[in-house]
Amino acid sequence: MRYRGLVIRPPSEADSYILQVTYGCSHNACTFCPTYKGTRFQARPLEEVREDIAAAGRLMPLTRRVFLADGNALCLPAGRLARILSWLRDAFPRLERAGIYANGRDINEKTRDELRQLAALGLGIVYLGLESGDDEVLRRVRKADGSEEMVQAVVKARECGLRTSVIVLLGLAGKEGSLRHARLSAEAVSRMKPDYLSALTLMVVPGTPLYAQQEKGDFTLPDQRELLQELREFIRCCRVEGCVFRTNHASNYLPLKGILSRDRERLLRCIDEGIQRPQVLRPEYMRGL
Template sequence: MRYRGLVIRPPSEAGSYILQVTYGCSHNACTFCPTYKGVRFSPRPLEEVEEDIAAASRLIPYTRRVFLADGNALCLPTEELERILRLLRQSFPRLERVGIYANGGDINGKPREELRRLAEMGLGIVYLGLESGDDEVLRRVRKRDTCEEMVQAVLKAKECGILTSVIVLLGLGGKEGSLRHARLSAEAVSRMNPHYLSALTLMVVPGTPLHAEWERGEFEMPDQRGLLEELREFISACRLEGCVFRTNHASNYLPLKGVLSRDRERLLNTIERAFQRPEMLRPEFMRAL
């Protein structure tokens, strides 16, 4: 159970055994993302992965959930993922679910039969960063996939029996593009209708290209009120059924949780209250990536 570099995982995988199967992210070009800067992407040697699984099976034999890190581990060849999933099943008799991060291209590039096989072998949930439904924004921040590619990826994963969790990034449209970013993101996720949806809030981190743009005055972040308005616009425009929505990530000012569309009014009322009572918002110093 050894780790190299910064290892991240979605909040919902907090209780999972994190198994690093790649180092870094194969794209590593998004201008807002500090996570793997300076890390050269590489698959982790399989023998090391196997050694870690063996060690974990002795230390935490009752593991029910495993998360495969790093950035977009689904880019690994399917045979390699199958080998890892097989070993996990053999090593953890109570294993219920394996999660993984993916880019749209990782899903779109695999035939459906392969995705179905991975699902049958325990790959239960895939986390995808849509970030924005606005292609203009996606191009500007150098995301790898277009909005349409992300929509197709989520639909394909669902069709193959894998739960999907999609992330949008509040603030990424900047101050001027804020409401357009909210509306187009809502439109995209409504077409996807993922099982889970999270909104995170952009933090402009020193050392990233986006921070340099911000310093040059080429990017302006919406203020706290602007971000609440963006969140309100986003939730109002979402047309989702049975999708668990959360803003519980530490980057957000206002933690929300509900099922869309059932809880839309309650969530919108909470946002309205937060406009009146700023003490409901997470203080700046407590925000984190």
């Protein structure tokens, strides 16, 4: 099992076998994202992927979950992904699901039959970074897709039998756009109706274009209290049912877990407590990407 460069995965894939099927992200332009800067996107040679799967199968035959890295591995052609998923099923008889990151267009450009075939072969969950439902913000930070494309992608994935996990990024609209970002993100998520929803909190990383904007005074991150108010507004406005909501990523000040909309009032009370008693929040030095 070989890895190249920085390898990331969602918190819920912490126990999964991580298999790189691409290097980097095919978009690699988001102004806030440091992850694959300096990495040229490429599909990993299939023979290498096959060798790694065979080696992992010998070492960890009881593996139940696999995460296909890197950034948006679902951009690979469906046929190539189908071959990889078939090898995984052969290597891991107890495999329950494979997960993958995707941009909206990776789903929208595949046919429904292709997506259904991938689901049938064990692709169980797709993670998508909506980041914001505000198209002005998405344009500014150079995301690959607008909010409408993201809504279409999540709905299509769900209809084709894939579970969906959507990520929003608190702070991305800066101070001024904070509450609008919260409301429009909630509106987009309410139309998507994902199975899982998580919020991360923006950390402006040196070397990114957003960091340069911040240095020039063109971007101001909301302070801790404003970020919690943004999170509060987002949850208050979300209209989803049976959606697992989490803020368990290390970038967040306040780890929350609940089912929306069932637990909305409890989550709002937790946030209010965090706003009133900042000593209960995760200290700055313990935050991470």
